[in-house]
Each structure stands twice: as structure tokens, then as C-alpha cells.
Amino acid sequence: MKLKNNTGQNLYKKAKKIIPGGTHLLSKRPELFLPNLWPSYYSKAKGCHIWDLDNNKFTDMSHMGVGTNSLGYSNKAIEKEVISAVKNGNMSTLNCPDEVKLAEKLIELHDWADMVRFARTGGEANAISIRIARASTGRDKIAICGYHGWHDWYLSANLNGNESLENHLIPGLNPLGVPKALRNTVFPFNYNDLNELKTIIKENPDLAAVKMEVVRSYEPKVGYLEEVRRLCSENNIVLIFDECTSGFRETFGGVHKKYNVFPDLCMFGKALGNGHAITAVIGKREIMECAQDTFISSTFWTERIGPTAGLATLKEMDEIKSWEIITETGKTIKDNWIKLATNANINIEITGMDALASFVIKSEEWLKYKTFITQSMLKKNFLAANVVYSSTKHSKKILEEYFESLEKVFNKIGDFERDIDSVDNYLKTDVCHSGFKRLN
Numbered sequence: 107m108k109l110k111n112n113t114g115q116n117l118y119k120k121a122k123k124i125i126p127g128g129t130h131l132l133s134k135r136p137e138l139f140l141p142n143l144w145p146s147y148y149s150k151a152k153g154c155h156i157w158d159l160d161n162n163k164f165t166d167m168s169h170m171g172v173g174t175n176s177l178g179y180s181n182k183a184i185e186k187e188v189i190s191a192v193k194n195g196n197m198s199t200l201n202c203p204d205e206v207k208l209a210e211k212l213i214e215l216h217d218w219a220d221m222v223r224f225a226r227t228g229g230e231a232n233a234i235s236i237r238i239a240r241a242s243t244g245r246d247k248i249a250i251c252g253y254h255g256w257h258d259w260y261l262s263a264n265l266n267g268n269e270s271l272e273n274h275l276i277p278g279l280n281p282l283g284v285p286k287a288l289r290n291t292v293f294p295f296n297y298n299d300l301n302e303l304k305t306i307i308k309e310n311p312d313l314a315a316v317k318m319e320v321v322r323s324y325e326p327k328v329g330y331l332e333e334v335r336r337l338c339s340e341n342n343i344v345l346i347f348d349e350c351t352s353g354f355r356e357t358f359g360g361v362h363k364k365y366n367v368f369p370d371l372c373m374f375g376k377a378l379g380n381g382h383a384i385t386a387v388i389g390k391r392e393i394m395e396c397a398q399d400t401f402i403s404s405t406f407w408t409e410r411i412g413p414t415a416g417l418a419t420l421k422e423m424d425e426i427k428s429w430e431i432i433t434e435t436g437k438t439i440k441d442n443w444i445k446l447a448t449n450a451n452i453n454i455e456i457t458g459m460d461a462l463a464s465f466v467i468k469s470e471e472w473l474k475y476k477t478f479i480t481q482s483m484l485k486k487n488f489l490a491a492n493v494v495y496s497s498t499k500h501s502k503k504i505l506e507e508y509f510e511s512l513e514k515v516f517n518k519i520g521d522f523e524r525d526i527d528s529v530d531n532y533l534k535t536d537v538c539h540s541g542f543k544r545l546n
């Protein structure tokens with residue numbers, strides 16, 4: 107099929123003139139996928155399909171709303187509850203009871219936790235947890251591993267040069283505008299490197315918290331998480347697991363349940379509301395109570411759609427055991443990537459939790475190949491690059507169609523790698539970006 111998707115690109119050109127950076131989430135920038143050709147905007151999304159502004163229908167074999175929709179877009183059971191909440195008034199002078207029910211449910215799923223605060227974005231939940239940790243310890247410094255949002259406290263890690271956060275999911279983050287007084291308050295450490303964390307703890311007796319993703323790209327080494335837990339307990343440091351992305355993808359709740367290592371505070375986001383804005387900080391009573399001694403408060407943290415969607419999402423997840431389905435789907439995707447790459451004689455590296463699978467082709471031409479993959483798959487009506495956030499709507503049939511199209515693309519890349527052909531003969535646009543940078 108010949109794609110006509112000018113409407114989305116034209117709108118994006120306009121957006122870049124009136125919205126600095128073009129979009130409100132870096133990961134949704136068209137330049138990260140296929141500069142000048144990515145459909146960019148949607149008119150409708152259902153299951154794992156998306157319709158663009160020119161009514162082209164695509165199968166989403168990429169971010170699924172950047173990890174929000176593990177139960178598929180516009181999930182019927184969840185939409186029913188959300189629509190009812192809207193009809194009954196999403197906002198009022200009084201509070202919505204749903205937030206108490208959702209707090210109860212999250213505590214029931216995590217028996218080490220006693221209290222919950224809600225927010226609407228992952229960055230907010232992260233900032234709340236940092237405030238609580240600092241308030242409860244009376245200390246300022248934080249050690250981090252992973253991406254934890256856009257706020258000053260986090261970006262300040264890059265005040266000592268823009269490379270401190272380079273290994274933490276999003277390269278190129280510039281701390282311009284972050285007060286220089288925050289320099290040396292946040293210390294990044296690499297995952298699975300205990301010595302690095304031990305040094306930070308030794309050099310900073312005033313460390314308030316260690317914040318990390320339990321797992322993201324790689325599995326923890328044997329004993330790693332247990333040792334992080336031990337170090338924190340021994341030094342009275344608050345251990346915070348950021349499960350904004352990992353949560354509900356391998357267990358019914360935090361992935362830390364699988365590893366049997368329990369934090370003092372933990373955040374959930376993304377999948378919790380299946381596309382509706384709801385994030386949570388859960389934690390131990392003695393630490394969470396400190397939220398009362400500082401000031402943490404926001405108008406729209408009281409609206410009703412978020413908690414309603416959260417409750418409906420958890421109900422649906424529980425009924426179908428969604429974390430098992432998406433993990434199985436992710437495994438199938440990883441297995442087939444390996445098979446297709448081996449057959450095409452290309453060197454592939456696969457990382458990520460099964461339900462958040464990603465690959466890179468080990469070649470100097472990687473970014474060109476990634477652009478080529480996206481361009482070729484788009485022609486076959488797939489939104490697909492090198493990352494798949496699995497959803498329960500990725501049926502066997504959809505996966506087969508995806509692998510069938512990807513096989514041809516991988517085989518062609520095999521030709522490029524053996525110099526039988528060149529990727530430059532095929533790229534119809536600029537090479538995709540690899541991280542954060544100014545657009546114009």
C-alpha cells in the first residue's frame with residue numbers, strides 16, 4: 107500500500123513552531139522514529155491498532171502509548187468505568203471514594219506497604235518519593251540508577267557535565283535551568299555494580315535514599331538486590347524502587363515481588379491506569395507519614411478518572427493474568443528476533459524485560475538500519491522500530507504477520523552487512539535521532 111500521511115507531518119511542522127520541542131514526551135517525537143515520514147498523530151486507537159489523521163490503520167508493534175496500555179487501547183471494561191465516572195462528574199469539591207479503594211488494593215497487593223499517595227505522572231510520583239525520603243531522614247543526597255523523570259532533583263545529576271546520566275535510559279539530557287546549588291546532590295550508579303554504590307554510600311554519610319529500577323535492561327546478578335537492600339538498612343537509607351515502567355509486567359504488582367526483595371517506598375505509573383493518568387507512591391507507614399510534615403498537594407491529583415481507571419485496570423489484569431500473557435508474548439518476540447537475525451546472519455543484541463523487549467543490531471550503521479526498519483515496516487502498516495511493549499491484544503496472528511514482514515527487512519539488512527547492497531540506496535529520509543536534542 108502506498109502511504110499518504112502528510113496530514114500528520116504537516117501538523118507536526120506547525121506544532122514545532124508553537125510547542126517547543128514539538129511534543130510533550132520526548133519518546134513520542136517523530137524524529138526518534140522516522141523523521142519527516144512518521145504519521146505523528148492519531149485519530150483513533152483500539153486494541154493494538156492506531157489510525158492516523160489520514161485514516162491509515164497501523165498495528166502498533168512499538169511503544170503501546172509508551173508502556174501505558176498493556177491491556178490494549180480503549181479497553182472495553184476500563185472505558186465503561188471511566189465513561190461512567192465522567193458522566194457522574196469527574197471533579198467536585200468533595201473527594202472521590204475511588205482513591206481510597208485503589209490505595210487499599212495496592213496495599214493488599216504489597217503487604218510490606220501501609221500507605222499510598224497518588225499523582226498523575228511518573229515524574230511527579232518520583233519527586234514525591236524524594237521529598238518524603240528527604241523529609242523522613244533529614245538528609246539531602248540521593249543515589250540513583252535509571253530514568254526517574256524530568257524534575258530538577260533528577261536532572262541535577264548532570265550538573266557535573268552532561269554525561270552522568272548517559273547510561274540511564276535517555277542520553278543527552280541537558281540540566282540547563284536546574285539550580286547550580288543542586289550540584290553534588292544526586293549520584294548515579296550503574297546497575298549490578300555494587301562497588302560503585304558502596305563507594306557513594308561511604309563518601310556520602312548524608313545519603314537520604316537509593317532510588318533504582320528493580321530491573322530494566324538486564325537481570326540482577328545473584329544477590330545484587332539483596333545486597334542493595336542490606337546496605338540501605340545498615341546505613342538508614344530509604345530504599346526506593348521506581349516501578350513506574352516495570353510494575354504489573356511480570357507479577358500482579360511490582361516486579362520486586364518476583365525477586366523477594368522489598369523497598370521502603372515504591373512508585374507505579376504507566377500500566378496502572380491503562381492509558382489514563384494515575385501514578386502511585388506506596389510505602390512503609392513510618393516513612394510515608396512524613397508526607398504530613400512537609401507539603402505535597404495538587405488539585406488534579408483529586409480528579410476521578412485516574413483512580414477509577416486504576417481500579418478497573420487492576421480488576422481486568424487480575425481476571426486475565428495479564429502479566430503472564432504479556433511476558434509470554436515478549437518471550438515469543440525475543441525468540442523470533444533471534445531466529446530471524448540468525449537466519450539473516452546479522453549480529454543482534456536483545457535486552458529488556460520480556461514484556462519490554464528491545465534489540466540493537468551490532469553495527470556502525472545501526473541508526474541507519476533502525477530508520478530502515480521503521481520505514482520498511484511502516485509500508486506494511488506496522489508502527490515498529492526496535493522496541494516492543496507487549497500488550498494482551500498482540501494476538502498470535504498479529505505476531506505472525508509482524509514476523510513475516512520483519513523477516514524480509516532483516517534479510518535485506520543481512521545484505522547490507524555483507525556489502526551486497528547499501529542501506530543508503532533505500533533511506534527516503536534523515537536518519538532517526540538517538541536521544542534528546544534541540545529540534546530547530
Ligand SMILES: Cc1ncc(COP(=O)(O)O)c(C=O)c1O
Nearest residue numbers: 227228229253254255348350351
Ligand atoms: C522508571 C521510570 N520512572 C519515571 C518515569 C517518568 O514518568 P512520566 O513520563 O510519566 O513522568 C519513567 C518514564 O519513562 C520511567 O520509565
